[in-house]
Amino acid sequence: MATGDNSSEKSLARAVSILDCFRPEQPEWGVSEIARHLHLSRSTAGRLLQSLQAQGVLGQNTATRRYIMGSKVLTWSSAYMSQLDVARAARAALVELHRVTCETASIYVREGTERICVERIESPESVRVVVRRGERMPLHAGSAGKALLAFAPEEIVRQVLSKPLERMTSRTIVVRKQLLKELEIIRNCGYAISHGERFEDALGLGAPIFDSTGRVVAALNVAGPITRFTDDQAARFTPILLQLAAQASQAMGYRGTYFQSILRSE
Amino acid sequence: MATGDNSSEKSLARAVSILDCFRPEQPEWGVSEIARHLHLSRSTAGRLLQSLQAQGVLGQNTATRRYIMGSKVLTWSSAYMSQLDVARAARAALVELHRVTCETASIYVREGTERICVERIESPESVRVVVRRGERMPLHAGSAGKALLAFAPEEIVRQVLSKPLERMTSRTIVVRKQLLKELEIIRNCGYAISHGERFEDALGLGAPIFDSTGRVVAALNVAGPITRFTDDQAARFTPILLQLAAQASQAMGYRGTYFQSILRSE
DNA sequence: TCTATTGTCCCACATCGTGGGACGAAGTAT
DNA sequence: ATACTTCGTCCCACGATGTGGGACAATAGA
Numbered sequence: 001m002a003t004g005d006n007s008s009e010k011s012l013a014r015a016v017s018i019l020d021c022f023r024p025e026q027p028e029w030g031v032s033e034i035a036r037h038l039h040l041s042r043s044t045a046g047r048l049l050q051s052l053q054a055q056g057v058l059g060q061n062t063a064t065r066r067y068i069m070g071s072k073v074l075t076w077s078s079a080y081m082s083q084l085d086v087a088r089a090a091r092a093a094l095v096e097l098h099r100v101t102c103e104t105a106s107i108y109v110r111e112g113t114e115r116i117c118v119e120r121i122e123s124p125e126s127v128r129v130v131v132r133r134g135e136r137m138p139l140h141a142g143s144a145g146k147a148l149l150a151f152a153p154e155e156i157v158r159q160v161l162s163k164p165l166e167r168m169t170s171r172t173i174v175v176r177k178q179l180l181k182e183l184e185i186i187r188n189c190g191y192a193i194s195h196g197e198r199f200e201d202a203l204g205l206g207a208p209i210f211d212s213t214g215r216v217v218a219a220l221n222v223a224g225p226i227t228r229f230t231d232d233q234a235a236r237f238t239p240i241l242l243q244l245a246a247q248a249s250q251a252m253g254y255r256g257t258y259f260q261s262i263l264r265s266e
Numbered sequence: 267m268a269t270g271d272n273s274s275e276k277s278l279a280r281a282v283s284i285l286d287c288f289r290p291e292q293p294e295w296g297v298s299e300i301a302r303h304l305h306l307s308r309s310t311a312g313r314l315l316q317s318l319q320a321q322g323v324l325g326q327n328t329a330t331r332r333y334i335m336g337s338k339v340l341t342w343s344s345a346y347m348s349q350l351d352v353a354r355a356a357r358a359a360l361v362e363l364h365r366v367t368c369e370t371a372s373i374y375v376r377e378g379t380e381r382i383c384v385e386r387i388e389s390p391e392s393v394r395v396v397v398r399r400g401e402r403m404p405l406h407a408g409s410a411g412k413a414l415l416a417f418a419p420e421e422i423v424r425q426v427l428s429k430p431l432e433r434m435t436s437r438t439i440v441v442r443k444q445l446l447k448e449l450e451i452i453r454n455c456g457y458a459i460s461h462g463e464r465f466e467d468a469l470g471l472g473a474p475i476f477d478s479t480g481r482v483v484a485a486l487n488v489a490g491p492i493t494r495f496t497d498d499q500a501a502r503f504t505p506i507l508l509q510l511a512a513q514a515s516q517a518m519g520y521r522g523t524y525f526q527s528i529l530r531s532e
Numbered sequence: 533t534c535t536a537t538t539g540t541c542c543c544a545c546a547t548c549g550t551g552g553g554a555c556g557a558a559g560t561a562t
Numbered sequence: 563a564t565a566c567t568t569c570g571t572c573c574c575a576c577g578a579t580g581t582g583g584g585a586c587a588a589t590a591g592a
Contacts, residue, residue, distance in 0.1 A: 027349035069346035074400030080335035083293030134340030
């Protein structure tokens with residue numbers, strides 16, 4: 001997956017792997033640095049970087065001559081977002097969830113056996129859960145991940161279980177049987193709760209968003225530090241979360257009665 | 267600018283122009299469609315699209331075989347954002363501005379003689395100002411644009427004035443002298459106001475954010491439909507906007523007294 | 533049903549990308 | 563200050579790599 005040499009275009013593949021080097025942890029790269037990192041000659045690395053800059057994909061710190069991401073990728077990502085109508089449909093719910101809870105609220109979609117944060121509003125508090133748009137996380141850890149997994153096709157659950165469940169914190173569920181039981185509970189409750197399974201010391205709530213065909217297309221999530229986001233708070237927010245997930249599902253064209261049956265039984 | 271054939275890499279340039287086709291207005295493309303649009307042979311277009319998909323840059327609607335943006339661009343854009351520490355420093359201000367006003371709040375940075383929306387929280391209302399991350403707009407129209415321009419280097423002002431000022435709405439300032447006078451006023455007030463200059467029927471407020479060297483690095487903006495966002499409201503929100511711009515500037519390392527002098531004189 | 537258009541595959545050709553090496557500039561240690 | 567390393571860029575000959583035409587089956591539309 002790291003070196004997908006499946007494609008024929010070599011220079012293109014290299015350009016992509018160059019772009020992949022630019023990450024929040026290290027947003028700036030020099031020519032030789034890239035060359036070393038990707039085992040390229042400096043000529044090649046330099047020329048590719050120049051080309052990418054000429055195309056506006058990369059920018060350059062004129063002082064240090066080091067390269068940084070360019071603003072073009074923002075435009076691309078907005079194209080991605082608009083095609084993902086989940087994000088559009090769920091945005092109102094996201095804003096409302098954030099307004100009510102004042103905690104970090106986010107939306108995840110599943111891609112294969114991972115989930116990706118496609119939108120998020122962070123808590124204004126200085127101690128908060130931080131997630132970045134585009135960040136990938138596992139499905140088995142964290143409320144949003146479990147919510148996605150609980151309603152995913154069986155095939156996906158099988159794939160997730162076929163590999164060892166990576167431990168993210170001391171409370172991550174790593175026992176297969178326990179995870180399956182948890183997914184069952186989630187299907188009954190309509191939401192998932194995570195006590196520090198993904199981030200130590202954080203509590204998270206997650207609920208599925210369905211589309212018109214009844215498939216899960218996303219998970220709505222809110223998470224905060226346990227010092228502030230207590231179980232009492234979580235209990236208060238749960239019906240709101242479900243209400244908003246129902247509303248977002250409706251916006252996606254969902255006409256089923258899953259949420260009604262859950263909310264009635266509460 | 268459309269066909270930057272400055273770069274040597276041909277396939278790379280083509281790949282980039284393919285990616286540029288994916289826009290919110292048309293997020294899905296077929297092979298032949300792309301080939302026609304960019305005057306490529308179907309073989310070439312198809313192969314490039316396949317490669318881009320293999321790299322994870324594009325996705326594919328398996329039913330229609332048409333291509334869409336892939337989630338990788340989200341990761342790239344988060345690298346761009348993190349390198350832009352403006353966004354980080356100003357996020358708290360953005361959230362607060364949105365919370366207080368319940369209108370669409372956004373952050374713009376200048377790039378050449380344009381501005382780009384790098385972050386935004388949309389109003390939960392159904393009638394609202396809509397801007398997309400990565401969207402480019404002119405500097406002379408709209409509150410955030412004028413705020414950026416008012417504090418930009420003279421060279422930039424000259425460049426903006428050297429071309430005709432494009433009319434975006436009936437109220438856009440298109441007379442050079444009038445724009446210069448407006449910029450003067452903005453420097454005195456510390457903020458810019460736009461009555462439908464960029465979007466017809468919208469009112470916007472914009473304030474500059476400075477960094478440690480005293481240069482403007484961004485503009486903080488809030489905008490809403492005039493039916494709801496009246497002049498009275500604007501007057502109430504102005505000191506808050508200035509306060510938040512001051513706070514964001516401080517987070518960027520600004521130690522000047524510009525905002526104090528403005529806020530004192532109010 | 534027939535027809536037009538789609539996406540994919542194959543292949544010969546030459547264009548385009550490649551890496552080695554040389555160069556001056558900038559930074560670092562002595 | 564000098565010597566040394568490391569930086570980004572440039573040049574160039576070689577050949578790997580990307581190219582477009584055409585054929586193909588599959589699909590969509592009439």
